[in-house]
Amino acid sequence: MITIKDIAARLQVSPSTVGRALANDPRISATTKQKVNEVADEMGYVANLAARMMRGVSSNLVGLVLPDIRNGFYATIAHALSKCLQGAGYQLALSETDDDRMVELQSIRELASANVAGIIIVPTAKPHRETVRLLKLSPHVQLLRRHAAIGDQWFGIDDTQAIFEATRHLVELGHRRIGYIGGTDDLPTGSARLKGYHKALPGGESADPALVQLGAPGDPEFGLNAIRRLLSLSKRPTAIVAGSVQMTQGILEELTTQGLRAPDDLSVVGFGDELGFRWWGPGLTTVGLPVHDLATACGLWFVHQIRQNSGSPAPYTSISPATLILRGSTRKQGTAAKTSARAAVRGATV
Structure with a gap:
């Protein structure tokens, strides 16, 4: 050597x-x-990384801790951050938590032991106190989700506004029974998106509790089963809003399996704009997320912070707006009503 x-x-x-x-x-x-x-x-x-660590020299590694790389949303983030960091002389070290706080803790321990230059994290719902302590020993920034205990540096999306716009679009089309399938409100993103849904209902109305289905946002199976439950209601929804990318995938899979068509049988607004969404049925109306730009902005800001080497960085928040992408999966309720009898027959087989 x-x-x-x-x-x-x-x-x-x-x-x-x-x-x-x-x-x-x-x-x-x-x-x-x-x-x-x-x-x-x-x-x-x-x-020799070990020798550098013994001398107290940080490596050129930046840790990225996120829930699930199989989610195209997070894969895009990882790719954008990797390119951004490479340009600045850093390498991305990826860890998946599957939203398990103990896996998250182990990931943070390993990254800390490697003396990484910094850590970018999409935190779990309830990070372990040891995770919080270790993060405070290294430069770090939160991405998408934010927990006050971890710090005041955060890059995210306006989740409340994103779902508000999606739900309001359906309200303006005349829909009143609008189902929502989203993440649990123990996650800050889940809570913010649910707030947007309720905020958009006409006249400040409260939603029928049966129309709201909350579960693990990274589980397409939950989305699949949730839409089944909504379609089996005696007074079923005329429209659906999804609150996560993978729940959207589950919803679309189940609608396809049942032979239900949007917007004839049901208006549907998804979350995220995966490549296949624009090809599903008539094209999925969905919440477009500024994922690449968000990740790049986070990476550039974080590199600057690392190079500044300031012990206590000032609070910093960057919120990016989502965009409602209109395609063919939504239309006025009066038009959709023409096929409601056929939809009801199909729903009886659920």
Whole structure:
């Protein structure tokens, strides 16, 4: 294995000079740094992370802790952050929690032990107190979800407004029995989206409790079973709003299985704009999320914070608006009513 001493011998300089050049020490000239890095690359030098950690030097790794990489929403975030960080000389280290607080704690412990440069986290509903303590030892920022105990640096989406716009669209089309299938309100995103749904109901009306189905936002099976329950009601909804990407997937799967068509049998507004959503039926009306731009903004801001190396960064919040994308899966209730008899027959088989 090539060492710093090997590079120093090749350049006929001291090992300390090589070490400082590789660490981008300001005491070393730009010319020397360039020569050292060129020779290091030529000789195939790989930095010894363990040795750097013993000297208290942060690695060039940035941890990303999120619930589920299988969700296209989070995959896009990971990809955008990876590209953003690479451009700044950092590498992304990915951890999945499956929204389990103990898995989350283990991930944070491993990242802390690797002396990462910082951590970007989509936190679980109730992070362990040890998770909170460890996060405060490293630069960190919350993404999408926010917990006051973790800190005041957060990049997110206006979840309340997103679902408000989706529900109001259906209200303006004449729908009154509007079902909502979303995440539980123990998550800040779930609570905010549910608030948007209730806020959009006409005249401040309270929704029929039977029309609101709440579960794990990352579980398409819940979405599938929830739409079954709503369709089996004696007074079924005429429209549905989804509150997560994977619940939307479950809803669409079940509607397709039952042979129900939007908007003939039911108007549907999804959440997120996965590639297949625009091709489903007549095209899914859905809440478009600024995922790539949000992740890139978060990454650029975080790199700046790491380089500033400020012990107690000032509170910072960035909220990005969602956009309602209108396609063919929604229409006026009066028009949809023409096929209600056929829909009711299909619903009886659920």
